[in-house]
Amino acid sequence: MSDFDDLVAAVRAFSEARDWEQFHTPKNLAMAIAGEAGELAAELQWVDGEASRSLVQRTLRFTTAWRSRWRTC
Known part of the structure; x- marks a missing residue:
């Protein structure tokens, strides 16, 4: 499963x-x-x-860093 598939599954479980x-x-x-x-x-x-x-690139960098940190929790 890809990271995207994992995210979709997590969102669906949260919603359900x-x-x-x-x-x-x-x-x-x-x-x-x-x-x-x-x-x-x-x-x-x-x-x-x-x-x-530039704004979009900064947002993507922040999102990537946040995801990495969240996964270690």
Whole structure:
């Protein structure tokens, strides 16, 4: 299994343990995606192309470091 598959399985187990599937209708999922996309757009709205790339790269480095640390806990 890949790291991605492990992550998907962990998220599904987390969701199932809380009975969240009842809220995962197409409408609710679409609204959640739109909301998250809006938050991302707000962060990138007033920066130029290079600054946006830099922000994304820093975020990916942070996420990778966080995942490494989380797995050792």
